[in-house]
Amino acid sequence: MMNEVQQSRLDLRSDTLTLPSAGMKDAMAAAVLGDDVYEEDPTVKQLEDKAAGMFGMEAALFCPTGTMTNQLAIKAHTRPGDEVICDHLAHIYRYEGGGIAVNALCSVRPLQGINGRISAGDVRDAINNPDDIHQPPSRLVALENTVNRGGGGYYDMAVIEEIGALCRSHQMAFHLDGARLFNALVETGETPEQYGRAFDSISICLSKGLGCPVGSLLIGKKELIGKARRQRKLMGGGWRQAGILAAAGIYALDHNIPLLKEDHRRAREIERIVKQYAPVAEVLPVATNIVMVRPAGGLPAAAFVARMREQGIYCVAFGNDLVRFVTHLDFTDQQLAQFEDRLKTGFMQG
Numbered sequence: 167m168m169n170e171v172q173q174s175r176l177d178l179r180s181d182t183l184t185l186p187s188a189g190m191k192d193a194m195a196a197a198v199l200g201d202d203v204y205e206e207d208p209t210v211k212q213l214e215d216k217a218a219g220m221f222g223m224e225a226a227l228f229c230p231t232g233t234m235t236n237q238l239a240i241k242a243h244t245r246p247g248d249e250v251i252c253d254h255l256a257h258i259y260r261y262e263g264g265g266i267a268v269n270a271l272c273s274v275r276p277l278q279g280i281n282g283r284i285s286a287g288d289v290r291d292a293i294n295n296p297d298d299i300h301q302p303p304s305r306l307v308a309l310e311n312t313v314n315r316g317g318g319g320y321y322d323m324a325v326i327e328e329i330g331a332l333c334r335s336h337q338m339a340f341h342l343d344g345a346r347l348f349n350a351l352v353e354t355g356e357t358p359e360q361y362g363r364a365f366d367s368i369s370i371c372l373s374k375g376l377g378c379p380v381g382s383l384l385i386g387k388k389e390l391i392g393k394a395r396r397q398r399k400l401m402g403g404g405w406r407q408a409g410i411l412a413a414a415g416i417y418a419l420d421h422n423i424p425l426l427k428e429d430h431r432r433a434r435e436i437e438r439i440v441k442q443y444a445p446v447a448e449v450l451p452v453a454t455n456i457v458m459v460r461p462a463g464g465l466p467a468a469a470f471v472a473r474m475r476e477q478g479i480y481c482v483a484f485g486n487d488l489v490r491f492v493t494h495l496d497f498t499d500q501q502l503a504q505f506e507d508r509l510k511t512g513f514m515q516g
């Protein structure tokens with residue numbers, strides 16, 4: 167038998183959990199469709215043109231996942247035997263199934279940044295000597311913004327520009343895993359165009375805070391997107407009337423970006439509440455919609471998650487000592503109030 171707490175689950179495991187809103191479903195139902203493998207789906211084209219235009223870049227490719235857009239970019243920028251430079255916490259390195267090795271046949275130079283963010287100095291020290299035949303050619307630098315494992319923090323534009331200049335002077339490509347880029351933009355007030363100028367390619371997820379059921383976009387130069395389109399097909403990712411999903415993406419870009427601010431406010435409230443009522447040793451600085459908590463007294467992350475679950479609160483363990491909460495479109499102020507009530511009355515008293 168389910169009790170009342172279990173019935174009203176407060177699910178903060180991920181911002182991928184959101185369900186399409188009524189307005190988004192209406193947009194999907196009304197979408198004009200065609201076959202995207204023939205490049206004849208007008209709604210897919212509209213989404214791709216819209217995204218490319220927002221970033222001031224030439225072209226875009228709509229794909230099922232952010233893993234695919236990242237992997238297509240890495241493959242398109244490199245040749246087998248090249249090396250990719252990124253932080254050791256990067257999604258492309260940790261959470262894409264070793265795809266860099268499998269798809270692009272490249273090695274990775276994982277750097278020890280700070281909360282998942284690397285500096286131009288870190289990158290400079292990691293660039294191999296192109297004349298030394300012992301070393302793989304350093305071909306690509308990839309940043310992640312916001313940083314998932316790093317607690318949702320974001321980069322300073324000055325740091326990005328410095329790393330970009332380094333890439334250009336060493337003939338290296340510069341890719342952004344911007345799965346949650348818009349979470350950074352609503353905080354900094356920076357524009358997608360600034361990012362379009364800084365990077366050679368950008369991946370953004372529509373399926374996270376923007377609330378789409380499915381979808382990511384790779385944005386970049388025409389030539390790169392052409393290569394990515396070919397590789398997507400090779401991987402079985404040529405999809406037909408994908409416009410029904412692209413319509414959700416257009417809706418999200420038109421309506422849901424400013425709402426991310428609300429997710430961030432609720433994340434700061436989660437921080438306050440867990441600090442007040444749960445046994446936490448540390449909360450990583452909350453910058454956007456991710457709250458990373460280190461349980462106190464050596465309590466394993468899995469045990470912390472299990473005790474939260476007894477209160478109907480769903481969060482996830484990251485390794486043995488970190489727990490992640492993520493706010494999203496389907497986590498309301500009313501649920502936030504329930505979150506506080508449950509921790510106040512039920513959690514870990516004594």
Ligand SMILES: *Cc1c(COP(=O)(O)O)cnc(C)c1O
Nearest residue numbers: 231232233234257310314343345
């Ligand atoms: C979610 C995410 C991705 C892509 O994940 P998919 O589930 O493949 O869409 C890529 N990078 C980061 C940082 C992410 O959080």
